[in-house]
Amino acid sequence: MNKTRAWHLKSRPTGMPHIGNFELMESDLPPLEDGMVRVRNAWLSVDPYMRGRMNDVKSYVPPFQVGAPLQGGAVGKVVESRAPDLQPGDTVFHMLGWREEAVAPAGAFNKVPAMGVGDEQWLGNLGLTGATAYFGLLRTADAKGGDVVFVSAAAGAVGSAVVQIAKVKGMTVIGSAGGPEKCAWVKELGADAAVDYKAGPLVKALQAAAPKGIDVYFDNVGGDHLDAAFATARNNARFAICGMIDSYNGGEPASFRYIMRVISARISIKGFIYTDYMSEMSQFYAEMGGWIAAGQVKSRETVRAGLEATPQAFLDLFTGGNTGKMLVKL
Template identity: 80%
Template sequence: MTNRAWHLKSRPQGMPTMDNFELKPLGDRPLAEGEVRVRNAWLSVDPYMRGRMNDVKSYVPAFEVGAPLQGGAVGKVIESRAPGLAEGDTVFHMLGWREEAVGPAEAFNKVPPMPVPNEAWLGNLGLTGGTAYFGLLRAAQAKEGDIVFVSAAAGAVGSAVVQIAKAKGMTVIGSAGGAEKCAWVKELGADAVVDYKAEPIVQGLQKAAPKGIDVYFDNVGGDHLDAALASARNNARFAICGMIDGYNGAPPAALRYIMRIIAARIMLKGFIYTDYMGEVGEFYRDMGGWLASGQVKSRETVRDGIEAAPDAFLDLFRGGNTGKMLVKL
């Protein structure tokens, strides 16, 4: 079997291009004691990976030029020298962007026995769903009866936030680009959807939420953050998950309504998934139940083959995905 991996050939300046990536074979080596070899079946590409391509200090180390890229993946153990994992076990891990992953057993998590497809561990039961769950319910302290605004509501995290909020008895307003994506967000249960391609988001949100919002889940930044500030009620809570508007170096839009943080006593809290690892059992219990009952649904945009990974990643910034973007090997 081949074992190829995408490497970071050069650091992007602004929007990445295919020239920043290089697909090369990974050298084969025998396993050391305590290691496993995994044949990947599914790869995840996520917007936060763009930040790791810059040589800056952040909450995760930067990717190294000339080294293999990393990301979420699900696969099967094909060789093991570790007592906790056996050949044939399905695992999820962070050694993606490659066909086979080799590493210590502690780098791999055995998939729990739940009646869900394996790719769910990269979506609603993985980093994506966990980010939505903890951001909404912990960082933003959202509760039943709140009016919640979710930007990029047709994306992987945003669509999970919409459904979790509805499952918890909240009113939900989403934003999405284009009629097709807006219709899907409405199907997920959103009470209203603003098409930011059809009208300015500030005015669109004010029409959709005439009483204002209690919670904002931010995936976009820029004018969406400004719209949330303009519509925030007193003591509103903002979970700042991602600001994709600025990931490729574009200057963020001026925040005309930023002074409302003071007048409305708005709380803004940045967070990352790993802040809440001590509560992951509760997340699995709740999300597993919602998936089993059909309260939360998944939708994936799937590209085929290791060759497709960089273009799938770039499509995250071009609006080319609805729901979770995955690569199937």
């Protein structure tokens, strides 16, 4: 019988997670029944939203269970199949990450189209990351050419994709990032301005970068970034709320010192998840695939090696340990 190793949730975190909340365990893979496949993972994704699934609360996805394997985005190859649509050697992306191998019904796996891009792109700009950026900016915020867009965590996986999509679509882009090196990369991506949130008061810095105000705010952070966006918003500004990483581990919420501007500036605020737009995925693949092929959208990955590195890679998301997409290569 085939065996696999997988990271399990050993205990629910309180505040910032730590290594002790995770346990690497070996187990037998179930036998392959009709309609099932076995996949050996090559790339694993770790993402901030996983922190919410470690709490025992109702959300848009079920919480992880203590003692059970964790889940996340992954790309791998089929090594054994009893399903007609997937054959050994096929590359697939799926949500059975944090482990070496996975056995599941064929419907749990999506065959990677032949698009001439690296497999890791299906966890980045062609996967959840890119789709979140694309739909959040263009659908939730209804951003259009000529808009002034502010993106928090612009050196992160989603934020860096937002910067580039906005530029392709003819927008002015201001990105925030932590430190000169990350800000320089945000400018390399095409941003018209990069604000170093570690260098001083964020409201003043954003107002200096956008003296006429912002039309769109793409929020990955919450906290003082959200407050600065309220302070700088033009009339009828649209905020797409993707994530509030500042508060994922019990941090202080935004002061909302400028929230009354929601009324005076008629600001629209809408939360979203990319699966709200699943019916439009074919359009996303067509546009994003074309941009990647043309070099208009690029990616940078922070890659950790080996299954053992997965929990620390996840934890490092909360301390700025990544530029671009955080991945684990098996």
